[in-house]
Amino acid sequence: MTQQIIECELHDYIEVACMYGYRVKLILKNQQVFEGKAKDIVTTAEKREFLIIDNEQGSQQVELIQLEKMQVLTPNAQFKEVVF
Template identity: 65%
Template sequence: MTQDAISCELHDFVEVACMYGYQLKLILKNNQIIEGKAIDIVNSPAKQECLVIDSASRQHIELTQLAKMQVLTPNAKFNEVVFE
């Protein structure tokens, strides 16, 4: 069975990061690290929810691929979220 979505609680953290334009450090399940500004959540052509992050260029990261999201912006509403 594959995971098609993240929990509503975790989704809310991603939405807050986008709403405030937080600088993020994302650690993916494959241990890839991506840093950049949270922009939006969109659906891919394959109907996967993706976080749009602006680093050197805009990237679309499937929410189901997130392992950890660290907020680099000072005084943020939260500091770190672990996706299980």
């Protein structure tokens, strides 16, 4: 079984969003949309990586390999958009 992962450069953008607590809009490959404050990245025992965001629904986990686009909603952020 080959493990799907995202490129390191793209991973760095997610880490920056978490480090600064950016508010982000995530568009998934299936066109689902999530918005919230980027909190952390967690890795499961199966080596699957998830971005944790906090929003009105509480904490949500979004698998990194499902991301199509991340837009930063926080003003004056270091970047505005990342396409995966």
